Amino acid sequence: MLENVVKWSRVKSPWVCHFNSGSCNGCDIEIIAALMPRFDAERFGVVLKGTPRHADVLLCTGPVTGQMKDRLLKIYEQMPEPKFVIAFGECGCSGAVYTGCYNVEGGIDKVIPVDAYIPGCPPKPEAILDGVVKLLTAFKESE
């Protein structure tokens, strides 16, 4: 019973922590734009949280630079279970244009497990909502 309530609330209102692992800012401003009046992600219960300890979903941008690698791992470990990771943007998915740079890992999934990928450089705010909804639908149908 309690588990069902927790699961229902998680699906209805995912709290998202945004982490920049070395992206160009393009994805990051699109994430904020998704929360602004035009797209207004909050009407679907999506809330952006500053701390990973409160978050269900880690929305991660950037190709993971050498300095941010350890910090990304730390942030991931701080999140409570069950936790989901979304690789946001082309360079978060695969490294994209930064392929060949000496200081990048080339994608979030090289460092932490990723549940969903949102491609695009940068993806439009609609794509964020679509990605989050698909992830939660998959979670809802699991078990």
Place this chain on the structure above:
Amino acid sequence: MSRVTIPIGPQHPALKEPERFMVTVEGETIVDADVRIGHIHRGMEKLFEQRTYMQNIHITERICGICSFTHSTNFCQATEYILGVEPPRRGLYLRTLMNEFERIHSHLLWLGVAGHEMGFDTLLMWSWDDRERILDLFEDITGNRVTHAYNTVGGVRRDITDAQAQRILHTMDILEERTKAYIQVGLNEQTILKRTQGVGILTTADAKRLCAVGPRLRASNVKYDVRKNDPYAAYGELPFEVITSDTLDVHGQLVVRALELLETVNMCRYMIKNLPTGDIRVKVPRKVPPGEAISRTEAPRGEDIHYLRSNGTDKPERLKVRAPTMANILNVAHTLKGANIADIPLIVAGIDPCMGCMDRVLILDRDKETSKVMTKDQLREYSIAWYEKEAYR
């Protein structure tokens, strides 16, 4: 009073990139500040050397997602200087038009972020909603909201139609009205005045000594703007004023940016009404002869410099980028000295950092050996609460 050191960063919740400030405080007053940068160092300057000029146009756009167009303009200009190619006038006008659109979107973005930092979230919602209008124009003309792929060596890629020109003029009318409202809010709203006046003062002498750029420099009463002092693209033909402020503080920066918005709207109108006819680009060879060039542009945040050296192949030998935030970080470290802890978010946001991070703040008390971790949100709430009880201000 005992000295306490507060590290700020490098993780963050909003739109800023990772960066770390070490702030030493005595009570509420900051006595020393140190900056550590390089958390998002990707090694792009090395990457430029492995890619062709055509590929590099797209990579320079991705140096920064907010001033993407300025960086690609700079790279294309430097390449044109070496090639000795002058783009057609219509191409230059369209390039300038996009640069000014970018200034509108960036200044509105800054206005919202500054509003958020001072606890005035209504302003954030308003200005970001208006920002969507300019992103719609970007999408209409270039096909993308953030990274445009509009520039090319020798001009621009797409022409605009008469219908698009009408849509631009219509949007400019709306934006002019909205900007006037923001100026009224900025000059009269008590929330803004109390949080920004007298905060983050950088004197004219210090601004020159620390090589400040952009609105930060102009808010310190220095009349310097690359668009006016060293005109590039079509700026030499446009009528506009360089806005300065003599208040030297964060409020001065707000006024400078708001009035610049108005100038920019007028410039866009002028460009649409006086758009030359003809080609938008010239064909250029793939290989660039040996040579070197420096290109300067006025990004929304300040002066942006690209240094390019070519060696006769289709790949550059060296491309050095000096972004405006790099120049402004020095004066932030200086301005923070003597300020309140509560003013940190606003002073750092004041320069509109392209990589700034304020998320996790660790307050360490060396004498008591206690430590307290504050998130950026907590710090923001702390600063708002601290100001609410300061009735004398």
